[in-house]
């Protein structure tokens with residue numbers, strides 16, 4: 001149940017956790033000569049955000065550790081890989097990687113509301129659940 005203060009709208013609560021992994025990729029559909037057509041690597045940062053009710057006794061949506069546990073199988077598929085070889089990531093742009101992660105994290109009683117992928121310090125992509 002969400003915390004409610006009389007006279008104020010109920011709160012929407014989200015929790016987030018950032019994960020990191022190292023991987024190589026190349027972008028197969030960029031124009032000839034584009035630097036990203038060559039294999040190169042990134043230190044990826046992935047932020048996963050969950051939305052859900054705050055448990056009235058525990059005072060949290062879910063333990064952050066549950067988010068880490070849900071992430072672990074994806075980490076195993078991504079870390080120190082050539083992303084183009086991972087099923088579903090044949091064209092591993094930030095946009096498609098964010099969607100790939102979004103579709104694979106499920107925690108009962110919560111909804112993944114957004115996934116942010118940062119390939120570099122200055123570039124990132126965020127995908128959101130429709131209607132949020």
Ligand SMILES: Nc1nc2c(c(=O)[nH]1)N=C([C@H](O)[C@H](O)COP(=O)(O)OP(=O)(O)OP(=O)(O)O)CN2
Pocket residue numbers: 036040092093094095119120123
């Ligand atoms: N919309 C997107 N644009 C680009 C993506 C992407 O996934 N979505 N990816 C790339 C490449 O992966 C590239 O490695 C990252 O590009 P860029 O941000 O240009 O990285 P640099 O650190 O090399 O930036 P400079 O400003 O050139 O130093 C490209 N575009």
Ligand SMILES: [Zn+2]
Pocket residue numbers: 025036040041042119
């Ligand atoms: Zn790249």
